[in-house]
Amino acid sequence: MSENTITTTPETASLWQRFNNSHLLQSFKKDKVAIVSFTILMLFIGTAILAPLLAPFDPYDPNTIDIMDSELPPVWQEDSADKFLLGTDAQGRDLLSTILYGMRTSLLIGICAVLLQCFLGIIVGLCAGYFGGRIDSFLMRIADIQLSFSTLMVAIVVLAVFQASFGSELYAKLALFMLILVIGIAEWPQYARTIRASVLAEKHKEYVDAARVMGFRSSRIMLHHILPNTLSPLLVISTVQIANAIISEASLSFLGLGMPVSQPSLGSLISSGFEYIFSGSWWISAIPGIVLVVLVMVINLLGDWLRDVLNPKLYKD
């Protein structure tokens, strides 16, 4: 080796060691809010995945539901039954089991809708940012037009029309799918704008020029080189968007346009129990409501923490 060579040997750290030493993990360990939020979220996700194993009853099975069991209060109140920990709803379904399955549905819709938004937004944002000019103007106008329609309004119109045209039976089968589609398509401009802003910043950096000088195709440069560098803001808005999607679905279900009664989500549970609040059976709406609030809050808190951690200006080492 010439006298030019750097000869000090590096510590070859394995992936696990790198992660252990990384800024992300270190600041996570120090932030109590992040730790608590993450734990609660993992708890929710875990129970949602294991719902069939954990739930004492299957709320979808009509054989296990007895109308005589309806409107039983939670165990800490009088007149309750021990087998129904959180009470029952108007149909006699165990609230605990219904909440577990409902959370499953809510999380599924939230995450899938966001994946769809992400996918559409990335494609549009990358093209708009990288190619610029007329393509950029055109795509961003479409995004602007889309943004001027409120998500909920579009969702209501689409779902109402669908329900009216195809009847409630078909609707019940496709509800999950439709919700994911509608919420997914309604909110892609958020992602497109964020990605476009990042792409515009990265486009002028010399490593992109170097890739062009090497002869790589535009698609390769966009996907392999630029996209990985735009992921930080994506991650941050994704957490917020998941929370928003869950709330949107809950709102739609509350209005009767979301999940059908036979496949409840947290929102539809709140909706179906609403009329019973004043007649005394508060737990049918309140308990799923509390679960929803906590779920959305921990997702938002994690999103806040992630934004601070990934912000290079606040990152002072």
Next chain:
Amino acid sequence: MSFLQVKNLEVTFNLRSRPLKALQDISFDLERGERLGIVGESGAGKSVAAFAILNLISRPGKISAGEVLLDGQDLSKLSSKEMRKIRGNKVAMIFQDPMMTLNPVFTIGDQMIECLKAHRKISTSNAKKIAIQKLKQVQIPSPETRIDQYPHELSGGMKQRIIIAIALLMDPALIIADEPTTALDVTIQAEIMELLLELCKSNHVALILITHDLGVVSHVTQKTLVMYAGRIIEQGPTNEIINDAQHPYTQGLINALPQQTLPGEKLNQIRGTMPSLQDVPKGCAFNPRCDFVLDACTQQRPEFTQSGGCSVACHMVQAMKAAERGQDTDE
């Protein structure tokens, strides 16, 4: 007593991992009207030194030891209210990038008048008159129209002149210039440095010039100190440092300049890089890159030795001087 006396100044940054000493044992004197150059590469701590003098080090850093005596008053111990009276008034600072230093949403006049009004009771019209006068001093053509312009309407060279004018507004006794011409072109650089030199001479203003450019230092300053990894390694009269540098690092810096080698020949490089402040080698921080390493260099930090008019922190120089003295006593 000197106008500015910095004694054993130390700046520590309290980081997550462990405390980091950005500056250690910085001591120098400056008389009224004297011009000092602080030379070093990036990471040496020159800007930290400038900020420390003006007590501008913000969390997680702080001045952990030492004194900065300006006319006998210790700046490092003053409250923020008292420091505000000094900054922009008795001591002015010029930063590196003129594009960042001027606020883009205010006119030049607004910014200059704001400075004047912050330090004394003065009417806007009088402040404007003083501002125009200062703009003339820095040779801005047609200052009466320029004063109402916005920074983006001016070139880099003009902006830097305006910043010098702002620095001179309160007739300070000391100007600290942190790499004032790095962001400028060569021809503009020469003009700005000449202007600064003229103004300092005519107004008897002391100057601390921070730069990595030895050529500029040789033209403008009377004394120089060379920094490496947060410490001073050599200081003395500028012409002695340039023409007869003692410390191997200073010699290396001067020899690495393209002017010192014949065209086409390999340049004299210093191997390796400056260590990061978290990984400073034991003993003399320069020892892994030095061609004259002695045993002591890896064990003990060198003390300052007087060699000619310069103070050098180097074991080899110390050993040479001791040998010379030994020879003298023999004879």
Next chain:
Amino acid sequence: MSNNDSSILQVTSLHKHFDISGDFLDSLHFKGGKLRRKKVHVHAINGVNLEVFKGEALCVVGESGCGKSTVARTIMGLLKPSEGEICFKGQRIDNLSNSQMLPYRRKMQMIFQNPYASLNPRKTITQTLEEPVKFHNPSFSALQIKEKVAEVMLSVGVDPNWGVRFPHEFSGGQRQRISIARALTVEPEFIVADEPISALDVSIQAQVLNLMMDTQQERNLTYLFITHDLAVVEHFATRVAVMYLGTVCELAVTKTLFSAPKHPYTAALMSAIPRLDGKKTSHIKLTGEVPTPINLPSGCVFHGRCPHANERCKVQIPALIHQRDGSQVACHAVEENRI
């Protein structure tokens, strides 16, 4: 006279302007009672002729705004010329499509100014270096790729074991070495270096410059080196082109340029270099401000700041004329023997 065998790059009558009028809506404005569309152009390059010969190091110097970086980027195909031609070994390359350019990408490579932005922060060094090897040599086996990457890393003085690391773990000088390694992976003949050492410390500049000189000898490279640092130019260049506001004012062999600069701008530039010898060289002050490339002055672009300008200079653009000592100067005063 260009010897066709040894001429590697020819730039002929190159013009490049950028349209900064903005959107359709932005460019509309009222003038004289009517709605008009205003087009604003930045004239970055205004008629540049250059030739680079095999084995030489041609340095293009000038201050910010003179268009030297734009010339570099246009030569490499990152920008399309508005007018003029660029030929590599006699073949025209400025009008080729991306796929047609591929074979030339192996022969011409580029090194950039900012070491902190030249490497993809999300890729390890190995990934960054392997990608061009794989792309241009699809038939290489994994072992061959690995060997090639190790070879270029060693040749720039970076331990191949460090390939697993990310760019942010390296210093500026090391990153610049890795950028040079990347350019060398395709075994080019011609390298355009756009201010490769400006962002580095003095002692590191020496290291990287030495590396570039060594590499040139080992691999028989030709350089087009863009810089504003005349000290580096004096040391490194075989020939020098001085640019001002998008035109070449003087083109000469290094020794000639430094000992006898002819163009008034070149002379002013030389006098502004701070020298270590402490001699107070009388620095030629240029009057006036640097004009913007948006509103180009008529005639000679330098006439507004030139102490020797006459009426002809205000009207007629001077051409590059060969002088007796082999240099080329674009100046009416020189042509008329006034200086």
